[in-house]
Amino acid sequence: MRQTQKLFKVAFRNVSRNVKRTMLTALAVFIGIGVVISVRGLLNGLQGGIKDQVTKGALGDIQVHHADFETTTEMMPLDLNMKLDAKLVKLIKSHPEVREVTGRIVFGGVISDTSREKTTPYFGVAVDVDTVFKVIPLLKDNITKGAMPKKNDALEIVITEQLARTLNLKIGDDVAIQARTEPGSVNAFDFKIVGIFELKLATASKRMIYMPLHTAQKLLDMPQKVTEIVLDIKKLEHSRIVAASLQKTLTAAGYKVKVDPWEEVATLYSSIMGLQNMIFGIVSGVLFILVLTGVINTMLMTVYERVREIGTMMAMGVKRGKVVLMFLFESLSIAAIGSLFGLILGITVVEILHQTGIHFQFPGTQSVIVVRPQVTAVFIILSVVVAMLGALLAATYPAYRASQLRPAEAIRSS
Amino acid sequence: MTPKRYATLIGLLLLLVAAPLAAAPTPNEILKKVDDVLAPEKVTLKVAMMTHRSNGVEKTYKMMIYKRDTDLVRIEFIYPPVENGRKILRKGDDMWMQMKTLKRPIRIAAKDNFMGGDFNNADVLRLNLARDYDATITSQTADAWQLDLKAKNRSVTYDRAKLWVNKSGFILTKAQYYTLSGKMLRQLELTDIKSFNGHRRPSKMMMRNTISRKTWSVMTMLDMQVGKTLPASMYRPASLSR
Known part of the structure; x- marks a missing residue:
């Protein structure tokens, strides 16, 4: 030695x-x-x-969709939806790694400006204003003017800066939003613009609008239904494991859904x-x-x-x-x-x-x-x-x- | 022969020559007649529309259609009650829709689906075959023509169409609508000829989506009053809000 x-x-x-x-x-x-x-x-x-x-600014950590939903397609038919009731929320939240759950609807249609003379297509995301910031907190920072509507049944929307420019809109303006309802009819409501947000991701639609969930459910004639459930989990690194175990739990409970970690949704990134x-x-x-x-x-x-x-x-x-x-x-x-x-x-x-x-x-x-x-x-x-x-x-x-x-x-x- | 007799003979000869000419209208005259049968210049129609969706759901709407001149059409929904207050107006190339949830009418596109069914807005609101298309007769039998239609300009919804028209009464029995590339988009079948106060026309129009094949829509004429329509002031967008 x-x-x-x-x-x-x-x-x-x-x-x-x-x-x-x-x-x-x-x-x-x-x-x-x-x-x-x-x-x-x-x-x-x-x-x-x-x-x-x-994840924290747009898509969430994990997304749950109807089993036939293609996450890589920008917009899917509204009939690929899920009923988001207290029972389902409770079941998802029972997973120890899941912190918060929020429902959304992704839909489309055309938006008319105040004069009703100019119209342009939009990409709509209906969000539960009570829970959305718990799951997607960075969204709050992306809103550069105004704020998210306070009530889920408000006739108010938040639009992208690009959309505001295209239609020459500002906060307080009235717009009409047309959409095809889930049963297939055509519906339209008047909305007031209460916020303008900046897109941080190049993959997000430049014509995006955020609408309160209950209003959208009325506009689209799909009460209580959502097209995606977005989750916030404790550790982002565990997204794949948590998604897989949630998939098992939900399938076992009889839900025909597909659970995807953010990596599978934002495949580009x-x-x-x-x-x-x-x-x-x-x-x-x-x-x-x-x-x-x-x-x-x-x-x-x-x-x-x-x-x-x-x-x-x-x-x-x-x-x-x-x-x-x-x-x-x-x-x-x-x-x-x-x-x-x-x-x-x-x-x-x-x-x-x-x-x-x-x-x-x-x-x-x-x-x-x-x-x-x-x-x-x-x-x-x-x-x-x-x-x-x-x-x-x-x-x-x-x-x-x-x-x-x-x-x-x-x-x-x- | 006396000159008088000559004149009679010439007259008879002229008739012989002219009779077949009169009996063979030009393709565009046929289109005009078809327009007149389906959508006369002044008319009030009561129509029921059933839409069959790909998921098997069927929905029925009832509406009043008021047409005035060639390019003024106003539709008011009367059923189901929730659609009360929905009005659609066409004025020239522009179309508007008004609903109870809107303060002012919004513009709608001619090529959009009418109430989410298989007819598009133009199919219902813009039936001006003679104005929108150039026609040629491709074949004919003793009692029917088959016509090929080409759109006069790009603003027309379908670039090409094929029509089957009964010679007696210029009744359209079938229409196929194609894209410029020749792909069939829709097929319209017109059946159940009825007389509405002496005006004969098919009372059932079934539009099939030939691309998805799972959806179709049927329009049934419940009533038709030729010559009756609304005053001109009712064809302004602002009139929809009242």
Whole structure:
């Protein structure tokens, strides 16, 4: 044991023998670790921002639809609906991970301006004004003027800025909304505009309107019915698991419904994130290999430089295994120095960016979200562990070469 | 022969030549006659419409249709009671709808479904075949014509149509409506010829959706009074709100 400690000391001293080269190799590890942590942090922040806007600002964490509903289609027929009564709400809420439930209707029709001369199609979302902000809290921030109607039976709507521009509308204006009812007839009500909201997602319809749920149920002649039930769950990361278990519960209770996590509804965003993660993985992998090549190179050079030394050590009775161990220690120390500083760099960059926040314009929209980079402790530990293991791996061949030297020849070599 | 006799002979000859000419109206004259049978210039109609949806639900509406001149039509719903107050107006190319829930009428599109059924608004409110289409006779039998129709301009709902018209009384028995690409959209069958105060016309019109095939709508003429209509002031959008 004491010998091993000594070996470690020797190894560490060896590291400081060629400071420039050690620094250079450690620098590679430092940059590698620093970049990987910073980029992951940035990606986490960006993806977190997108996830937040998608789930807490528009779609909710999990959606429940009629079994025949296609979530990838913008609008489905109204007869693919569900009766949302207290019993169903209670059943969904009985899941320990579900925090809040709200019903919506997605529908369409045409909206006429105040003069009734201009009409344009709209994409309607009827929301339960009592619960919608509990499930989709960020929606509140997206309303730039006015507010959501206070009562579920109010003849009031909130429209997008784009729709307001198209029809030259402002808060307080009267509009007429036409829609095809669920039984198939044509209905129309007068509404007052009480709010204007900004779209944060490029995939959302630019002609969206929000309408109180009971009013929409009257307009569409579908009392108590909704086309989607939107859930807020405790941990967004569990969306797929919770959706699957809710699917079982509801099917067992006789409901013909389909439960989808947000990833299945916002397929565009989830696949973009999947792609980002894949590219990040490839880049990290390449970086890892490059850094390791540097380490291998340094260690091989060290071995060749010290052939005579190794020979002498072995002649003095140091076992081959110990020689291997010494070089592994040396490589490990270089990686440790690099990792430590890389860690500090990465965490500092992420922390500074997290504090200041990056203003990120959503592609295809005018809206800006503040991205706050962050990394998990698990990721940091993992990246350091991977770097250390890599350094060990990189040193095995040079160390093995060193251990296979014949002392007599080694001492003689110049 | 005396000149008088000559004149009589020439007259008879002329008649012989002219008689077949008179009996063979031009395709566009046929369209005009078909229009006159189905929708005379001044008419009041009481109509029931049943719509059959793809989910099997059937709904019945009753309405009064008042037509004046070629392009003024006003419809007032009388059944079911919940539809009381729903009025639709066509003036030229424009259409409006008024309901109890609206302060002022809203514009509706000619190509939209009429009350969500298989007729579109133009089918009900804009029956001016002679004005909207150019016709050619593709075939004829002793008692019927078959006509091919091409829309005169793009604002017409259907780009092409085929009509089957009975020679006696210019009664339309069947119509098929096509897109420009030649895809059939709707098929109209007209049956149950009835005489309304001496005016003979089919009293049942069934419109089938030939694309979804699961839906159809039937219009039944309950009453028809030719020559009776509303005063011109009732064909202004503002009159709907009263």
